[in-house]
Amino acid sequence: MATPKNVSHSAGGSHAGEPHEHITPLSVYLGVFGALMVLTVVTVVISELGIPEPWNLVVAMIVAITKASLVCSVFMHLVWDKRLNTVVLLGAVFFMLVFFTLTMVDLLSRGMVDEINDQDVMLEEQKAVWQSCMDEKQDWAACKDKLPKGYWFKDPNYVEDHGGGHGGDHAKDDHAKDDHAKDDHAKDAGGH
Amino acid sequence: MANAHAHDPNRPAWVAHFFQSGEQQIESAKFGMWLFLAQEILFFSGLFMAYVAFRWLYPETWLAGADQLDKVMGGINTVVLITSSFTMALAVRAAQTKNPTALKINLLLTILFACGFMVVKYFEYTHKFHLGIFPADHYAYAGSTGLMPVFFAIYYCLTGLHGIHVVIGIGVLAWLLILAQKGRFMDGNYVLLENVGLYWHLVDLVWIFLFPLLYLVK
Numbered sequence: 001m002a003t004p005k006n007v008s009h010s011a012g013g014s015h016a017g018e019p020h021e022h023i024t025p026l027s028v029y030l031g032v033f034g035a036l037m038v039l040t041v042v043t044v045v046i047s048e049l050g051i052p053e054p055w056n057l058v059v060a061m062i063v064a065i066t067k068a069s070l071v072c073s074v075f076m077h078l079v080w081d082k083r084l085n086t087v088v089l090l091g092a093v094f095f096m097l098v099f100f101t102l103t104m105v106d107l108l109s110r111g112m113v114d115e116i117n118d119q120d121v122m123l124e125e126q127k128a129v130w131q132s133c134m135d136e137k138q139d140w141a142a143c144k145d146k147l148p149k150g151y152w153f154k155d156p157n158y159v160e161d162h163g164g165g166h167g168g169d170h171a172k173d174d175h176a177k178d179d180h181a182k183d184d185h186a187k188d189a190g191g192h
Numbered sequence: 193m194a195n196a197h198a199h200d201p202n203r204p205a206w207v208a209h210f211f212q213s214g215e216q217q218i219e220s221a222k223f224g225m226w227l228f229l230a231q232e233i234l235f236f237s238g239l240f241m242a243y244v245a246f247r248w249l250y251p252e253t254w255l256a257g258a259d260q261l262d263k264v265m266g267g268i269n270t271v272v273l274i275t276s277s278f279t280m281a282l283a284v285r286a287a288q289t290k291n292p293t294a295l296k297i298n299l300l301l302t303i304l305f306a307c308g309f310m311v312v313k314y315f316e317y318t319h320k321f322h323l324g325i326f327p328a329d330h331y332a333y334a335g336s337t338g339l340m341p342v343f344f345a346i347y348y349c350l351t352g353l354h355g356i357h358v359v360i361g362i363g364v365l366a367w368l369l370i371l372a373q374k375g376r377f378m379d380g381n382y383v384l385l386e387n388v389g390l391y392w393h394l395v396d397l398v399w400i401f402l403f404p405l406l407y408l409v410k
Contacts, residue, residue, distance in 0.1 A: 023288045033278040040270050047408035053251055060404040067400045075281045076393045085226045092230035096237040103241055140331055
């Protein structure tokens with residue numbers, strides 16, 4: 001098979017074989033750059049206004065998404081590129097949102113018992129105990145024990161006790177787990 | 193059968209024999225880069241997910257955590273990175289308009305802004321280490337409340353991963369500058385420059401979200 005390297009080309013390297021390209025006017029780049037600077041100032045100013053908790057995040061994200069869209073469409077040439085590249089970007093964003101949604105659905109619906117690990121998830125009361133310790137001592141290390149075992153930081157000295165149910169007797173194991181879950185649900189109902 | 197279009201006098205020498213045209217070669221390269229960027233977005237999304245989950249669980253910790261961060265430093269870095277994105281776009285434009293001097297100047301400016309970003313980051317990190325603000329279990333800064341070690345674990349992971357991307361970007365941009373010095377990218381074959389540009393804009397994009405999420409919680 002002939003390779004292009006071995007083929008002599010007409011001198012001068014005519015431009016006809018080159019892809020048609022879009023040269024963005026300098027004014028467009030400058031305009032986008034200016035808009036990004038203004039939006040950076042806007043996002044800082046908005047954060048100083050003290051908008052209440054969920055809405056400050058919403059406003060900050062609207063500004064950030066606007067900035068990101070400007071960068072993607074002009075600096076990254078998506079407006080002038082084949083649509084396929086935009087589809088790839090939006091596809092990634094879509095799957096990221098799927099990931100966020102499913103994880104948040106899990107977190108929001110988990111209740112107070114992590115049945116997979118068979119342990120309590122931090123209860124409000126426990127959180128309050130730990131918080132009051134932190135308020136009093138102002139020291140992370142001194143209040144570390146107040147966190148429930150197996151919570152966000154695993155205690156290396158903590159040996160998990162599964163009630164000796166590792167023997168392979170699944171029916172018994174499941175039964176024991178059910179009882180445990182029932183107990184926790186009762187506690188849950190009583191506590192709230 | 194021999195490669196018929198290989199004899200096309202209008203076909204540039206840099207087009208590989210398995211592509212129909214230079215345009216197809218360039219679009220394939222760009223498409224590949226966009227697939228990589230999609231992977232990068234999902235790569236970062238794991239840490240962003242951790243951020244979302246913990247912020248939802250401990251909003252008051254996030255308010256206190258952002259107070260520990262220097263808004264001015266973060267703001268300067270935002271401006272520096274957006275400017276470097278701008279000069280990167282101008283570098284690609286210089287290749288399009290076949291202006292080797294503008295290409296080299298803009299690549300150099302992009303590298304300098306990237307280094308400036310890392311210098312600011314260095315001062316931020318060393319200041320925190322000096323105070324004993326380390327991630328997770330190594331956290332040793334008395335006088336703060338809430339689950340601050342978690343906030344800073346996420347802070348260091350997110351900014352650290354982003355910082356690694358900036359350092360890699362500096363290396364790749366320096367390589368492009370050497371190629372530009374050798375006279376490359378002036379023959380219409382500058383898709384390599386464009387793809388590095390796309391990577392650099394993505395680094396900018398990540399910071400556009402990190403800045404309000406970490407520094408401007410209030």
